[in-house]
Every structure is written in C-alpha cells, then in structure tokens.
Amino acid sequence: MMDFLEFWGTPILFVSLSFSLFLLCLPSRHVPPKKDEKPRVVVVVLGDIGRSPRMQYHALSIARKGGLVDLVGYDESSPRPELVDNSKIKMCPLPPPPGFLRTDTPIRFILFAPLKALFQLTSMLYLLCYIIPPSAGYILLQNPPAIPTLAVTKLVGALRGMKIVIDWHNFGWSVLQLKLKEHPIVYFCKIYEMFIGRGAYTNFTVTDLMGLTLKNDWGVKTPIKTLYDRPPTHFTPLSPEERSKFLESHPATAQHASSIASGATRLLISSTSWTPDEDFSHLLGALLIYDRWASGANFLKRGSAPSILAIITGKGQLRDGYMARVEALEFQHVTIESVWLESKDYPKMVGCADLGVSLHTSTSGVDLPMKVVDLFGAGVPVAAFEYLAISELVKDGVNGIVFKTGEELGDALVNLFNPASQRLKKLREGALEETENRWDENWDKVAAPVFGL
Structure with a gap:
C-alpha cells in the first residue's frame, strides 16, 4: 500500500488539485429572478x-x-x-x-x-x-x-x-x-x-x-x-419651420437652405458604408444623367429644373477614392457633400430630405437596409437597389421606387424631380403612411x- 501511495500519490494529488482549480474557475450559474x-x-x-x-x-x-x-x-x-x-x-x-x-x-x-x-x-x-x-x-x-x-x-x-x-x-x-x-x-x-x-x-x-x-x-x-x-420615435417628419431651422444651422446645408425651402434645390440623402456591396458608382452615374438633363432644360428655360444637393453620410474604405472622382467631375446642377453626422443630427437631416437613396445590394439577398426604415420614419420616399427581399419593405410606385442600374436611377431622378411631375408627391404620401409603423x-x-x- 505504501509503495502504491509513494508511486501514485503525487499524480493523484496533481489531478485532484487541477480538478479543484477547474471547478473553482467555472463561472457561476444563472440565478432565476424572483417573482417581482x-x-x-x-x-x-x-x-x-x-x-x-x-x-x-x-x-x-x-x-x-x-x-x-x-x-x-x-x-x-x-x-x-x-x-x-x-x-x-x-x-x-x-x-x-x-x-x-x-x-x-x-x-x-x-x-x-x-x-x-x-x-x-x-x-x-x-x-x-x-x-x-x-x-x-x-x-x-x-x-x-x-x-x-x-x-x-x-x-x-x-x-x-x-x-x-x-x-x-x-x-x-x-x-x-x-x-x-x-x-x-x-x-x-x-x-x-x-x-x-x-x-x-x-x-x-x-x-x-x-x-x-x-x-x-x-x-x-x-x-x-x-x-x-x-423606425424609433426620433425619426419623425419635420414641420416646415423645423426643416428650415436645421438646414440653416448645419454647415453642409446652410448655403443651400433658402433654395431647398423654395424647391429650387432638391435635397437627396444616401447613407452608405462605402463598401463594395454598396456601389456608389450607381448613384454617381445617376447624378451625371440628371445633371445633363437639368443643364439642357435650364438652357431652354432658365429655372425649369431644380438643382440637387446630395448629402452622403457614413464612413468606409472606398470613400476617399469616390470623392476624388466627384471632385474631378464638372457638375453644373449637382453638389455632392460627404459628411459624418452625429446621432442627434442624423434623424434631422433625414427628415429634411426630398428623397433617400439606398445602394444596399445584400450579400445574401434576404436582409434589408435599416437606412430605408429610418427614411420611412421621417416620411421620406426611397429609391432602393432592387434585390430579392427589398419588396418586403419598398413598394415600387407606392412608398418609393426600385432600380437595377445607375441609368434606371438617373431616369427616375429626372422623373421625380421634374416640376411637371406629381410622382414624388405621390411617393411621399406613401412614405408618410409608413410613419405609423414604429419599433x-x-x-x-x-x-x-x-x-x-
């Protein structure tokens, strides 16, 4: 017996201490809450x-x-x-x-x-x-x-x-x-x-x-x-007074505030992560199409086509490259601003927009962009890239429109922002109905x- 203990005593003690240490290191189990x-x-x-x-x-x-x-x-x-x-x-x-x-x-x-x-x-x-x-x-x-x-x-x-x-x-x-x-x-x-x-x-x-x-x-x-x-409650439609006050106070919109209020400039907003699954070239190409149309329309009749102020929010690795392309383009009736909005300012900027654009393409085809939900919370219609699940959120021709290419988006911008068209007004009515569905x-x-x- 003594021989057995002399030979196995140390290993047994080691295993015992190790097991005890293991038990001591185990996290505490969940304690259910009391009735109250x-x-x-x-x-x-x-x-x-x-x-x-x-x-x-x-x-x-x-x-x-x-x-x-x-x-x-x-x-x-x-x-x-x-x-x-x-x-x-x-x-x-x-x-x-x-x-x-x-x-x-x-x-x-x-x-x-x-x-x-x-x-x-x-x-x-x-x-x-x-x-x-x-x-x-x-x-x-x-x-x-x-x-x-x-x-x-x-x-x-x-x-x-x-x-x-x-x-x-x-x-x-x-x-x-x-x-x-x-x-x-x-x-x-x-x-x-x-x-x-x-x-x-x-x-x-x-x-x-x-x-x-x-x-x-x-x-x-x-x-x-x-x-x-x-949308949570902080995304809500703004009154004309609230809209004007914010537009005049924010650096990205201050110099355009009066023309936005009068309708001479349309405010477009797009929140992007500047990643490959949100191809900014679609929006860039669409704005080029609109700019060409607005230039021609205003050449024939001055003031017949509104300008666009495009506010692009978000951070990401592709931002600098795209903004360099923007600076190289000679837009006549389009201004593009890339800004980072604090959490208190983002809902207000969204509420000021005439139209939101979602470039989300979905890697799986079955998710939805939350940025569209934010826009609907503020009663803003949306132009969204078309994929499998987007119809669960954006009803084409009711609360927004869907597009597959930059050319389709460009044609839609011309149609929506043409003063002779009532389509943007109809889409806004549909988007305002979405404000009733809250988080x-x-x-x-x-x-x-x-x-x-």
Missing part, C-alpha cells in the same frame, strides 16, 4: 455599439419594459444619449483588438483573422463568464459577425444556463464571400454558421425570406420570428414575450 423581478438580458454586438442602431433599440426596449440590460460591444462612437443615460442599461465595453490584427485586405484576413478571432474569443469569454452577473438569463446577440460570437455565446449559455437568442441581420458567410470570393474558408464558415446557429432558444430575422432560409435550407427547428426593422409597438408584440416581458 424583471429578467436581465445581455445584448452582444461584436462591433461598434454606436454604429449598431438595431441592438441599441433592443436594449432600450428591454429597459422600457422594466428589464435590466448589459450591453456588450466596442466603445468606438457615441451611442444614443437616452441609452447612455438609462439607469437600467449598463455598458460593458470589449477591449479592441491590437492594430496589427487588422483584416481589411484578403491577405491580411488570411494571415491575421485566426489571431483576431482568438483575441475576441478570450475577451468575450472572460467578460461573459466572469463580469456579467448570474442574474442575467438571456444573451441576445447580433449575427453577423458569426465568428467567434456564435461559438462563444453557445459555450457560455451551456456553462451558465443562459438562453441564447440570435438576431439574424444577415449571414456572416455571405459577407465574407464578398471579400474572399470562393475561398475554402468561406465554405467552412458557412458550415460553422449553419451548425452552431441551429441551437438558439429563439431566432429573430429581419425578413420573412430570411426566416424561410433558416427553416428550409438550414434546418432550424427552434422558433423563428420576423422582427422587421421599424416599440412591433418589438412589444414580437420580441417582448421571448424575454418574459
């Missing part, structure tokens, strides 16, 4: 919180219904003020990846994406396992990105007894395909996303078509609920029961 307590939800976005409006709206809706929220994401730009000031919402910023792990080119993606994912995985695991209190019973995560969020949250859910709710904005593999084309990594990511994405407690999708894809093509058996993007009412009906609110 509301649930606590962890809202996760592996991106900039300030540039993730839908997840901000989720957090605000949960808090409005009395729930507590831990909002996890990168603290890069300012979120909405009412979110920061809400005592029921706690900001839990993730540490940003080191600069050398940038994946903005295909080569850098292949070299550094695994290391970046590992950094994100460890930082998310630590925060979700040890910082988030055990009273949190749900994790609501945005997808994409799918790597590593789907795997991390599924592991955390199993360890802590939390329910995972996926808010499907798009499919991560389709976004990756835009960058890497037919690389084997794309197919690995598709299999990963399909396999791990099946295990959620509930799934929210932004379109019916996306829900059908999850059910029929991916074999998702858990509940799938279509939660359409709807809060839709969220209360579809999402609140999922969280027991």
Whole structure:
C-alpha cells in the first residue's frame, strides 16, 4: 500500500488539485429572478455599439419594459444619449483588438483573422463568464459577425444556463464571400454558421425570406420570428419651420437652405458604408444623367429644373477614392457633400430630405437596409437597389421606387424631380403612411414575450 501511495500519490494529488482549480474557475450559474423581478438580458454586438442602431433599440426596449440590460460591444462612437443615460442599461465595453490584427485586405484576413478571432474569443469569454452577473438569463446577440460570437455565446449559455437568442441581420458567410470570393474558408464558415446557429432558444430575422432560409435550407427547428426593422420615435417628419431651422444651422446645408425651402434645390440623402456591396458608382452615374438633363432644360428655360444637393453620410474604405472622382467631375446642377453626422443630427437631416437613396445590394439577398426604415420614419420616399427581399419593405410606385442600374436611377431622378411631375408627391404620401409603423409597438408584440416581458 505504501509503495502504491509513494508511486501514485503525487499524480493523484496533481489531478485532484487541477480538478479543484477547474471547478473553482467555472463561472457561476444563472440565478432565476424572483417573482417581482424583471429578467436581465445581455445584448452582444461584436462591433461598434454606436454604429449598431438595431441592438441599441433592443436594449432600450428591454429597459422600457422594466428589464435590466448589459450591453456588450466596442466603445468606438457615441451611442444614443437616452441609452447612455438609462439607469437600467449598463455598458460593458470589449477591449479592441491590437492594430496589427487588422483584416481589411484578403491577405491580411488570411494571415491575421485566426489571431483576431482568438483575441475576441478570450475577451468575450472572460467578460461573459466572469463580469456579467448570474442574474442575467438571456444573451441576445447580433449575427453577423458569426465568428467567434456564435461559438462563444453557445459555450457560455451551456456553462451558465443562459438562453441564447440570435438576431439574424444577415449571414456572416455571405459577407465574407464578398471579400474572399470562393475561398475554402468561406465554405467552412458557412458550415460553422449553419451548425452552431441551429441551437438558439429563439431566432429573430429581419425578413420573412430570411426566416424561410433558416427553416428550409438550414434546418432550424427552434422558433423563428420576423422582427422587421421599424423606425424609433426620433425619426419623425419635420414641420416646415423645423426643416428650415436645421438646414440653416448645419454647415453642409446652410448655403443651400433658402433654395431647398423654395424647391429650387432638391435635397437627396444616401447613407452608405462605402463598401463594395454598396456601389456608389450607381448613384454617381445617376447624378451625371440628371445633371445633363437639368443643364439642357435650364438652357431652354432658365429655372425649369431644380438643382440637387446630395448629402452622403457614413464612413468606409472606398470613400476617399469616390470623392476624388466627384471632385474631378464638372457638375453644373449637382453638389455632392460627404459628411459624418452625429446621432442627434442624423434623424434631422433625414427628415429634411426630398428623397433617400439606398445602394444596399445584400450579400445574401434576404436582409434589408435599416437606412430605408429610418427614411420611412421621417416620411421620406426611397429609391432602393432592387434585390430579392427589398419588396418586403419598398413598394415600387407606392412608398418609393426600385432600380437595377445607375441609368434606371438617373431616369427616375429626372422623373421625380421634374416640376411637371406629381410622382414624388405621390411617393411621399406613401412614405408618410409608413410613419405609423414604429419599433416599440412591433418589438412589444414580437420580441417582448421571448424575454418574459
């Protein structure tokens, strides 16, 4: 016996201590709320919180219904003020990846994406396992990105007894395909996303078509609920006085304010991420077509065609290249301004527009651009690039128009902004009807029961 203990004693002690240490390191399990307590939800976005409006709206809706929220994401730009000031919402910023792990080119993606994912995985695991209190019973995560969020949250859910709710904005593999084309990594990511994405407690999708894809093509058996993007209350039509006041106060529009108010200039707005899936050349070509038409019309009869002030909002890697092209063009009746709007100014600029343009083409064909929802909230008609799911939002000839090429968009601008046409007025009436469909009412009906609110 002594010989046995002398030989095996140290290994047994080591294993015992290791197992004890493992048990001590396990995160605490979820503690259900008492009868008089509301649930606590962890809202996760592996991106900039300030540039993730839908997840901000989720957090605000949960808090409005009395729930507590831990909002996890990168603290890069300012979120909405009412979110920061809400005592029921706690900001839990993730540490940003080191600069050398940038994946903005295909080569850098292949070299550094695994290391970046590992950094994100460890930082998310630590925060979700040890910082988030055990009273949190749900994790609501945005997808994409799918790597590593789907795997991390599924592991955390199993360890802590939390329910995972996926808010499907798009499919991560389709976004990756835009960058890497037919690389084997794309197919690995598709299999990963399909396999791990099946295990959620509930799934929210932004379109019916996306829900059908999850059910029929991916074999998702858990509940799938279509939660359409709807405008929050801060996107609302402006009175003529409010419109004039903002146009006169903002540097991008101040010198055009009087001509916009009189109709001599039409205000067009387009929010873009300046990425390949939002081809700005469509809008640029359309504005060239309009400029040629306006030049001819005004040559024959001075003042017979309005000018266009095009406000382009957003940041992205292709911005500088396109703006250099804009500066080289000699527009006569078109002015293009690229601006970055703060969260308090963006809804007002949207409300001032005569027409919004969406260049979103969708990598999957089944998502919808939230920028269109914002425009409808302000009663502004939309010209949207046509693809599979866009008809779930933009009704051609009712609240907007759809186009497939820059030439089609250019012809539409001529038709809509021609003073002799009543088509823009009709589309605006249809867009104003969309202002009745709001985020809060839709969220209360579809999402609140999922969280027991």
